[in-house]
Amino acid sequence: MNPYMARSLMRSLLHGQSCNRYISSSAIVRSAETLTVRHPSCYFFSVSHFRRSLSSVSSEAETALAEKDRKENSVSDSKEREIGAKEAGSVSVSSYWGVSRPKITREDGTVWPWNCFMPWDTYGADLTIDLSKHHVPKTFLDKVAFRTVKLLRIPTDVFFQRRYGCRAMMLETVAAVPGMVGGMLLHLRSLRKFQQSGGWIKALLEEAENERMHLMTMVELVHPKWYERLLVLTVQGVFFNAFFVLYILSPKLAHRVVGYLEEEAIHSYTEYLKDIESGAIENVPAPAIAIDYWRLSKDATLKDVVTVIRADEAHHRDVNHFASDIHFQGKELKEAPAPLGYH
Numbered sequence: 558m559n560p561y562m563a564r565s566l567m568r569s570l571l572h573g574q575s576c577n578r579y580i581s582s583s584a585i586v587r588s589a590e591t592l593t594v595r596h597p598s599c600y601f602f603s604v605s606h607f608r609r610s611l612s613s614v615s616s617e618a619e620t621a622l623a624e625k626d627r628k629e630n631s632v633s634d635s636k637e638r639e640i641g642a643k644e645a646g647s648v649s650v651s652s653y654w655g656v657s658r659p660k661i662t663r664e665d666g667t668v669w670p671w672n673c674f675m676p677w678d679t680y681g682a683d684l685t686i687d688l689s690k691h692h693v694p695k696t697f698l699d700k701v702a703f704r705t706v707k708l709l710r711i712p713t714d715v716f717f718q719r720r721y722g723c724r725a726m727m728l729e730t731v732a733a734v735p736g737m738v739g740g741m742l743l744h745l746r747s748l749r750k751f752q753q754s755g756g757w758i759k760a761l762l763e764e765a766e767n768e769r770m771h772l773m774t775m776v777e778l779v780h781p782k783w784y785e786r787l788l789v790l791t792v793q794g795v796f797f798n799a800f801f802v803l804y805i806l807s808p809k810l811a812h813r814v815v816g817y818l819e820e821e822a823i824h825s826y827t828e829y830l831k832d833i834e835s836g837a838i839e840n841v842p843a844p845a846i847a848i849d850y851w852r853l854s855k856d857a858t859l860k861d862v863v864t865v866i867r868a869d870e871a872h873h874r875d876v877n878h879f880a881s882d883i884h885f886q887g888k889e890l891k892e893a894p895a896p897l898g899y900h
């Protein structure tokens with residue numbers, strides 16, 4: 558029994574406090590001491606907290622005892638941190654929380670170099686997907702969505718012309734927004750209504766993440782200039798809010814708009830591929846992040862990367878037109894199977 562517990566027990570007996578109080582106090586002390594082994598700042602907090610709760614006990618002996626404990630614990634803590642720092646290779650990393658990533662290797666035994674995605678997030682793109690599918694606009698909302706996307710394409714064509722690398726990078730900063738907004742709103746809806754989402758939250762967030770990986774890949778190939786970064790800030794501010802409002806007002810229109818945006822993305826990447834094949838754009842080696850994410854061969858090139866990204870866009874097209882169709886049938890998304898893992 559440590560000195561705090563002993564004093565607490567004596568006080569309880571003298572003042573007629575219940576046994577439960579004693580157990581409770583000592584549990585606090587015990588948990589505080591457990592913390593002090595690892596973090597001195599917690600120790601100071603726990604000691605001061607302990608003293609506030611036991612204001613009647615304040616002797617010099619106690620102060621000396623606490624000081625001795627503090628020094629001992631500080632020494633053990635610094636030793637522990639030193640060992641942790643050596644293991645982690647950085648003094649800024651603390652093992653206090655017990656959070657660490659196990660060593661992960663590729664199938665060939667080499668160390669997995671990415672923290673932003675894991676081997677189980679990777680996949681081989683389905684290149685057999687039909688790229689020519691098109692949703693013919695029939696209803697009024699379909700036509701609104703189709704015309705809106707065609708209108709949005711005009712300034713994009715004027716600004717980027719045939720600079721497809723730059724165009725793809727900039728458009729991916731926008732393309733990753735709808736999935737996140739849709740997923741977030743479905744998440745909140747699930748909380749509000751105490752209902753399952755049928756997997757659609759995850760499906761839409763997967764789409765957002767996949768689009769973001771397109772961006773992480775493109776940014777390895779094209780380095781944005783300062784005014785392009787400024788444009789992204791402006792466009793994101795406008796587009797996020799506009800899509801957020803649109804999704805609340807009409808999710809079927811929102812998904813239809815995204816479906817048509819994806820059709821345009823397929824068209825843009827097809828033009829990109831044409832320029833690579835003609836030699837207008839150099840077919841450089843694929844970035845390492847792309848090789849791991851899409852499980853490409855080590856000698857993969859930009860052409861391979863654009864080909865798999867285009868296949869992803871075709872999947873997004875299908876998912877969003879499908880989601881819009883579900884709404885057009887007067888149903889909720891959760892009533893239809895969510896296309897989880899559909900890349």
Ligand SMILES: [Fe+2]
Nearest residue numbers: 729732768771
């Ligand atoms: Fe994309």
Ligand SMILES: [Fe+2]
Nearest residue numbers: 732819870873
């Ligand atoms: Fe997409």
